Amino acid sequence: MPFIPHTEEDIRAMLDSIGAESVEDLFDEIPADLRSPPLTGIPEGENEMGITRLMQERAAKDGMPSNFIGAGAYEHHIPAAVWQIATRGEFYSAYTPYQAEASQGTLQLIYEYQTMISRLTGMEVSNASLYDGASALAEAVLMAVRVNRRSKAKRVLLPGALHPDYRKVVKTLIGNQGIELVELPFDETTGQTPVDTLAPYADDDVTAMVISQPNFFGILEDVDALTGWAEERGIPVIAVVNPVSLALLKPPGEWGANGVDIVVGEGQPLGAPLSSGGPYFGFMTTLKKHIRQMPGRIVGRAEDADGKPGFVLTLQAREQHIRRSKATSNICTNQGLVVTAATIHMSLLGDEGLTRVAEACYANTHALVEKLAAKGIKPRFSGEYFHEVALDFGGDAATRVQTMADAGVLAGLELSRDYPQLDGCVLVCATETKTESDLEQYVTTWEQAA
Amino acid sequence: MSTTEANLIFERSRAGRSAVAQAPRDHAATRIPANLQRKSAPGLPAASELDVVRHYTRLSQKNFSIDTEFYPLGSCTMKYNPRACNSLAMLPGFLNRHPLAPASHSQGFLQTMFELQEMLKEVTGMKAVSLAPMAGAQGEYTGVAMIRAYHDARGDTERREIIVPDAAHGTNPATAIMCGYEVREIPTDETGDVDLEALQAAVGPHTAGIMLTNPSTVGVFERRIKQIAGIVHEAGGLLYYDGANLNAILGKVRPGDMGFDVIHMNLHKTFSTPHGGGGPGSGAVGVAERLLPFMPIPHVIEAEQGGYRFAEESDRPQSIGRLSAFAGNAGVLLRAYIYMRMLGREGMVRVSEFSTLNANYLARELAAAGFDLAYPKRRATHEFIVTMKKQAKERGLTAGDVAKRLLDHGYHAPTTYFPLLVPECLLVEPTETESKETLDGFVEAMACILAESENDMDTIKSAPHTLPNRRFNEVAAAKALDVVFQPAEDGDASAPRTGTHG
Numbered sequence: 036m037p038f039i040p041h042t043e044e045d046i047r048a049m050l051d052s053i054g055a056e057s058v059e060d061l062f063d064e065i066p067a068d069l070r071s072p073p074l075t076g077i078p079e080g081e082n083e084m085g086i087t088r089l090m091q092e093r094a095a096k097d098g099m100p101s102n103f104i105g106a107g108a109y110e111h112h113i114p115a116a117v118w119q120i121a122t123r124g125e126f127y128s129a130y131t132p133y134q135a136e137a138s139q140g141t142l143q144l145i146y147e148y149q150t151m152i153s154r155l156t157g158m159e160v161s162n163a164s165l166y167d168g169a170s171a172l173a174e175a176v177l178m179a180v181r182v183n184r185r186s187k188a189k190r191v192l193l194p195g196a197l198h199p200d201y202r203k204v205v206k207t208l209i210g211n212q213g214i215e216l217v218e219l220p221f222d223e224t225t226g227q228t229p230v231d232t233l234a235p236y237a238d239d240d241v242t243a244m245v246i247s248q249p250n251f252f253g254i255l256e257d258v259d260a261l262t263g264w265a266e267e268r269g270i271p272v273i274a275v276v277n278p279v280s281l282a283l284l285k286p287p288g289e290w291g292a293n294g295v296d297i298v299v300g301e302g303q304p305l306g307a308p309l310s311s312g313g314p315y316f317g318f319m320t321t322l323k324k325h326i327r328q329m330p331g332r333i334v335g336r337a338e339d340a341d342g343k344p345g346f347v348l349t350l351q352a353r354e355q356h357i358r359r360s361k362a363t364s365n366i367c368t369n370q371g372l373v374v375t376a377a378t379i380h381m382s383l384l385g386d387e388g389l390t391r392v393a394e395a396c397y398a399n400t401h402a403l404v405e406k407l408a409a410k411g412i413k414p415r416f417s418g419e420y421f422h423e424v425a426l427d428f429g430g431d432a433a434t435r436v437q438t439m440a441d442a443g444v445l446a447g448l449e450l451s452r453d454y455p456q457l458d459g460c461v462l463v464c465a466t467e468t469k470t471e472s473d474l475e476q477y478v479t480t481w482e483q484a485a
Numbered sequence: 486m487s488t489t490e491a492n493l494i495f496e497r498s499r500a501g502r503s504a505v506a507q508a509p510r511d512h513a514a515t516r517i518p519a520n521l522q523r524k525s526a527p528g529l530p531a532a533s534e535l536d537v538v539r540h541y542t543r544l545s546q547k548n549f550s551i552d553t554e555f556y557p558l559g560s561c562t563m564k565y566n567p568r569a570c571n572s573l574a575m576l577p578g579f580l581n582r583h584p585l586a587p588a589s590h591s592q593g594f595l596q597t598m599f600e601l602q603e604m605l606k607e608v609t610g611m612k613a614v615s616l617a618p619m620a621g622a623q624g625e626y627t628g629v630a631m632i633r634a635y636h637d638a639r640g641d642t643e644r645r646e647i648i649v650p651d652a653a654h655g656t657n658p659a660t661a662i663m664c665g666y667e668v669r670e671i672p673t674d675e676t677g678d679v680d681l682e683a684l685q686a687a688v689g690p691h692t693a694g695i696m697l698t699n700p701s702t703v704g705v706f707e708r709r710i711k712q713i714a715g716i717v718h719e720a721g722g723l724l725y726y727d728g729a730n731l732n733a734i735l736g737k738v739r740p741g742d743m744g745f746d747v748i749h750m751n752l753h754k755t756f757s758t759p760h761g762g763g764g765p766g767s768g769a770v771g772v773a774e775r776l777l778p779f780m781p782i783p784h785v786i787e788a789e790q791g792g793y794r795f796a797e798e799s800d801r802p803q804s805i806g807r808l809s810a811f812a813g814n815a816g817v818l819l820r821a822y823i824y825m826r827m828l829g830r831e832g833m834v835r836v837s838e839f840s841t842l843n844a845n846y847l848a849r850e851l852a853a854a855g856f857d858l859a860y861p862k863r864r865a866t867h868e869f870i871v872t873m874k875k876q877a878k879e880r881g882l883t884a885g886d887v888a889k890r891l892l893d894h895g896y897h898a899p900t901t902y903f904p905l906l907v908p909e910c911l912l913v914e915p916t917e918t919e920s921k922e923t924l925d926g927f928v929e930a931m932a933c934i935l936a937e938s939e940n941d942m943d944t945i946k947s948a949p950h951t952l953p954n955r956r957f958n959e960v961a962a963a964k965a966l967d968v969v970f971q972p973a974e975d976g977d978a979s980a981p982r983t984g985t986h987g
Contacts (some may be wrong), residue, residue, distance in 0.1 A: 036835055037827055037828060038564075038567060038828075038918050039835055039839050039917055039918065040918070040919070040920040040921075041839060041920070041921065045920070045921040046842070048921065049842055049843075049845075049846040049921060050842070052846055052849050052850060053842075053845045053846055053849050054849075055845070058839075058841070058842050061838075061841045061842060061845055061864060062737055062837075062841065062864075063864065064705070064864050065706055065708075065734070065737060065738050066708065066710075066711065069710070069711070069738045069742055069743060070737065070738055071610070071736055071737055071738050071739045073830070074607050074608055074736055074830040074833055074834075075607075075830070076603060076604070076606070076607035077604050077608065077825070077830040077833060078826065078830070079829045079830060079831065080826070080827060080828055080829025080830075080831060080832050081826050081827055081829065086569065086826050086827055087573060089826070090573040090574075090576060090819075090823060091576060092593070093578070093579075093593035093597050094576035094578025094579050095578055095593070096578070096593030097578050097579075097582050097590050097592065097593045097594055098590055099577065099578065099581060100586070100590055102581070102583050102586070104583045104585050104586065106585055107810050107811070108583060108584050108585070108810075108811065110581070110583070112507075112509075114504075114506075114507045116534060116537065116538050118575070120538060120541045120542060120545070122571060123542070123545045124550050124551070124552025124553065125545035125550045125553060126545050126548065126550070126762055127550070127552070127566065127759045127761060128550040128551035128552045128563075128565075128566050128759055128760065129548045129549065129761070129762045130556065130558055130561055130760045130762070130763065130897075131760070131762070131764075132762065132763065134549070134888065134889075134898050135954070135957050135959075136889070136949050136952045136954050136955070136956065136957070137548070137549035137897060137898075137949075138547075138548055138549065138762075139544075139547040139548070139952075139953050139954060140544040140547035140548035141544075141548055141762035143493070143547070144541070144544055144762075146493075146968070146969075146970070147493060147494050147495070147970070149968055149969055150969045150970040151527075151529055151530075153969045154527045154528045154529065155529070159969065160968050160969055161968070163763070166619040166620060166764075166765075166809065167619065167809050167810055167811075169807075169810035170619065170623070170809060198810065200807055200810045200811070201810060203806055203807040204806070204807050204808060204809060204810065206806055207630070207781070207805055207806030207807055207808060208626070208808070210630070210805075210806070211630065211633060211663070211665030212665060255517065255518070255521050257521075258521065281523065281527065282523070282527070283517060283523055284517065284521055284522065284523055285520075285521055285523050285524070286523060286527070289524075301810065308575075308580040308581065308816075309580065309581055309582060309583050309584065310579065310580050310815055310816045311579065311582045311583075311584050311591075311594055311811070311812065311816070312584030312809070312812045313584075313619065313809065313811060313812070313813055313814040313815050313816060313817070314619070314764075314765030314814040314816050314817055316765075323966075326966070326968070332763065333968055334968065335962045335963070335968045336967040336968075337957040337958060337959060337961070337962035338961065338962075339954040339955040339956060339957050339958070340955040340956050340957075340958075343954055345953070345957060347959050347962050349959070349966065349968070350963055350966070352963075355622070355655040355656050355658075355659035356654075356655040356903070357655070358655070358659070359655045359658045359659060360658035360659060360661070360662050360668045361662075362655070362659040364659065365622045365626060365656050365659035365662075366620075366622055367620065367621065367622045367655075367656050368620045368621070368763055368764035368765070368766050369763050369764050370761075370764045370765045371760075371761045371762035371763035371765075372759065372761025372764065372765060373761075373764075375541075375761070378541075379537060379541050381529050381530075382529070382530045382532055382537045382540070382541075383504045383532075383534060384504070384507055384508060384529065385503045385504065385529045385530055385531045385532065386526040386527055386528065386529050386531065387503045387505070387508060387531070388503060388505070388507050388508035389527075389529060391508040391510070391511060391512070392508065392509060394511070394512040394514075394515060395512050397512070397515045397517075398512040398513060398515075419517065419518060419521075421517075436587075437587060437589070440586075440587050440590060441589065445583060445586055445587070445590070448585050467509045
C-alpha cells in the first residue's frame with residue numbers, strides 16, 4: 036500500500052491488542068446513516084511513474100514563454116543551492132518550532148532572517164514572516180490601528196497607485212473591522228502620488244497612511260515628502276516595498292525625518308520561484324516600541340539551563356494559541372520553508388550580489404524602454420522608475436498582448452482591468468534574467484504583432 | 486547531530502568575500518535621484534557559496550523532522566511527505582509560470598487546479614471548493630466571512646455571535662473576532678462531546694453560526710453531530726467545519742453529509758504537503774449551495790470556449806473578495822494534487838483506516854504501560870489524549886517533562902497542554918505512515934520515562950540532555966528581547982547599516 040507500512044501480520048496483531056475484529060469496527064461511533072458513499076469521483080491511484088508522466092505533460096503544456104510580466108511577482112535567478120538546501124528533509128518536513136531544543140536549525144535561521152530583513156528595510160525588529168505581501172499589508176493596517184490609539188477615526192489612506200490586488204486584499208481582510216479606507220489619487224502625468232493630494236486630509240483624524248515604493252506602475256515616489264507630511268501630524272506610516280529594490284533605494288527606516296513605523300512587502304523576489312503565485316512570503320518589520328502589536332511568530336535569542344545561547348519563539352502571549360479571542364491576529368503559520376529559501380538566497384547574494392541584481396533589473400528595463408522608444412512606444416508616465424514601467428501600446432493592447440503571447444513573449448500586464456483611464460497601457464518588467472537577445476525578441480515580436 | 490556552537494552566518498562574514506557566481510555582471514550606475522538612493526550597504530552576509538551551504542546544512546541537522554524522527558504531534562498530522570510530490574511540483578513549467586500569465590499559457594496548471602477542486606469536493610461532500618486561502622487560519626477567516634456575507638445579504642444583521650466549544654483551536658475564536666463577531670464558548674461534556682443542553686441554551690436570533698472540529702480536538706467523534714446541526718440550523722445559524730482532523734474520517738464520513746455549510750481543509754495535514762518548519766500551508770475551503778455566491782476569488786472554472794479560466798470579480802459580484810495578491814499557494818496545491826492522484830480513491834480510505842488503527846493501538850499499548858487515557862471509554866480517532874494528572878500530583882511528572890525527556894529518546898514530543906480542558910495532557914497523533922515497530926519503540930520510551938520517574942526525577946526535570954541545547958529560559962528571553970543580531974564591534978563587515986532607528 037503506498038506510504039502505509041503495515042503487513043497483514045501487523046494489522047492482525049494490532050487489532051488483537053485493541054480487541055477489535057476488523058479495522059471497520061474502529062469507526063463504530065460514526066452513525067451508520069452518515070457514512071460516506073464510495074468516492075467514485077476520484078480516479079484510481081497512480082504509481083510514481085504514471086504521475087510523473089502526467090505532471091510532465093501538464094507542466095510542458097504551459098510552455099516556457101519569455102516572461103516580461105511583473106506586477107508584484109518577479110522572475111529572478113535563484114542559485115541552485117537555495118532550494119537544494121531548503122528542501123532537505125530536516126527543513127522541509129519539520130513543524131513549527133514549538134519544541135525549541137529540537138528545532139534550533141529552524142529557529143536560528145529565522146533569527147538570521149529577521150536580522151537580514153530588518154537591515155534591508157532599515158528597521159529595528161522583524162517577525163518570522165506572514166503569508167504574502169498583500170495579506171501582510173492588511174495585517175499592517177490592523178497593527179497601525181492598534182498602534183495609533185489617539186486616533187478615533189480608524190481612517191487609513193491608501194494610494195491609488197498601490198497594487199490594485201493589494202487594495203482588494205486589504206478590503207477583504209479588514210472589511211469587518213469598521214476601518215475606512217481612503218484612496219489617494221495619482222498624478223496622471225508623472226504616475227506619482229503627489230504630496231498635494233494629501234491636502235484635503237490635512238486637518239482630519241487620519242489613523243495611518245500607506246506609501247508604496249516603487250508604486251504599482253514602477254514609479255519612484257517622493258517618499259521623504261510623503262513621510263514628512265505624516266510625521267508632522269503624528270500619523271504612523273506603513274511602507275510597502277520591493278526587497279530587491281532596497282539594494283539601491285533608501286530604506287523606509289530613513290524616509291522623512293525619522294523613518295516609517297511599519298514596513299511590509301512581498302518576499303518572493305528573494306528566492307521564491309514565480310510558481311503561479313505562491314507560496315511566497317510577506318515580510319514585516321517595525322520599531323521596537325511597536326513589537327507587542329506586531330502579528331505573527333517572532334524568534335528571540337535565549338539562554339538554556341547551562342547558559343548556552345540558542346533561540347526560542349518569543350512574545351507568544353500575542354498569539355492565537357495563547358490569547359485566543361484577544362490575539363493580535365488569527366494567524367498561526369509563517370511561511371517557514373520559503374523564508375528558509377530567502378535566508379539562504381540573501382546569504383549567497385550578499386550586499387554585492389543583491390546590488391548587482393537590482394542594477395541589472397534597472398538596466399534591462401531601461402534598455403527595453405529605449406529600444407521601444409525608437410519604435411514610437413513611450414512610457415505612459417514621466418516619473419523615474421525602477422524595474423517596471425507602464426508603456427502606452429496605443430490602440431488595441433489586448434490583441435497585441437495575446438498575439439505576442441502566442442509568439443512566445445508575455446509582453447506585460449494590461450492595466451485597463453483596474454485602471455480604465457489607462458486603456459491601451461501595459462505594465463512591463465525586464466529583470467536580470469533577460470539578455471540582449473531577449474530584449475530584441477520583445478521588440479521584434481511587438482512589431483510583428485502590429 | 487552537530488554539537489558545535491551556533492555561529493551566526495553574520496559571524497562567518499568577511500569583508501571582500503562573496504559568492505560571485507550568483508550575481509549578474511556589473512552594470513552601469515542607475516539614474517535614480519540622489520535623494521531616493523540608499524547611502525550605505527544593508528549588511529547582508531559576505532560569504533562564499535561553500536560557507537553558506539555548510540552553515541545551513543549544519544543548521545538543518547539541529548532540527549527534528551518527519552524524515553528523521555517519529556513526530557506524533559497531535560492535531561498536526563505529521564505524516565510522511567512523499568518526495569515525488571516535491572520534485573514534480575518543482576518541474577520548470579510549473580515553477581516558471583507567472584501568476585498573471587494568460588489563460589492560453591496556463592491550461593496545464595488550470596486543469597490541474599480544477600481537478601483538485603473536484604477531488605476535494607468529492608471527498609468532503611461540499612458543493613464547491615476554493616483553493617485561494619493560504620493557510621488554515623485564512624481558510625477559517627474565509628469561511629466565517631462567507632457566513633457573515635450570507636447573513637448580511639439577507640438583511641439578517643442581528644446575528645452577532647459565533648459559538649465555539651471550549652476545546653476548539655485558538656484560531657477559531659481569534660477568527661470570529663477578526664470577522665467582527667462576538668464569541669460565545671460552550672462546554673464539552675465528560676465524554677468529550679458537545680454539551681447539547683448548553684448549545685440549546687446558547688442559540689437564538691443572535692447566532693451567526695458555530696465552529697466545530699469533528700473529530701473534536703479531544704480525539705473523539707462527535708456522535709450527535711446531526712442533532713447539533715439541527716439545533717443550529719433551526720436557530721438560523723450556519724455550521725463551520727474546522728478540517729484540522731479530516732485525516733481521521735477521509736472516505737468514511739463527509740462534512741457535507743454531516744450538515745456543515747462551510748469547511749476548511751488543511752492540505753498540509755490531510756494531503757501531506759510539507760509543514761516546512763511552520764508553513765507554507767494551504768487552507769482550501771468547501772461550501773454548501775447557499776454560500777456559492779460569496780466564494781473568494783480567484784477560482785478555477787470551465788471556460789465558455791472550452792478549457793479553463795479563473796473566475797474574477799465580474800463573475801462573482803457578491804464574493805467576499807481576494808485573499809492574496811494572486812491565486813493562493815499554488816506550489817502547495819500542486820503537491821496536494823499529486824498526493825491525491827497517487828493515493829486514488831482507495832488510498833483516501835486507507836488514510837483514515839490506518840491512522841485510526843495506529844492511534845487506537847498506541848492508545849491501548851500506552852494504557853497497558855500505565856498511562857491514563859483522558860477518554861478511556863471512547864474509541865480513539867486518528868489521535869487521542871494521555872493525561873499526566875495523576876503522575877503530576879503524585880511525583881511532579883508533568884506532561885511538559887515527558888515531552889522534553891522523549892526528545893532524548895529520539896522522538897518528537899506530542900502536543901502538550903492542548904486542548905486546554907484536559908489537565909496535563911499529551912495529544913498523540915501517530916498518523917498512518919508509521920509502522921508497528923515505530924509505535925512499539927515509542928511505547929517502550931514512554932514506559933522507560935515512567936519507570937525513571939520513580940527513582941530519578943532530576944534527570945527528567947533537566948531533560949533534554951542529548952540535544953544541542955537544554956531547556957531554555959523563555960521568560961528571560963521575552964524580557965531581554967533580542968530578535969535581531971547586533972554585532973559587538975562597529976565597522977565590521979557584518980555590522981548592520983540601519984538608518985535613523987539604528
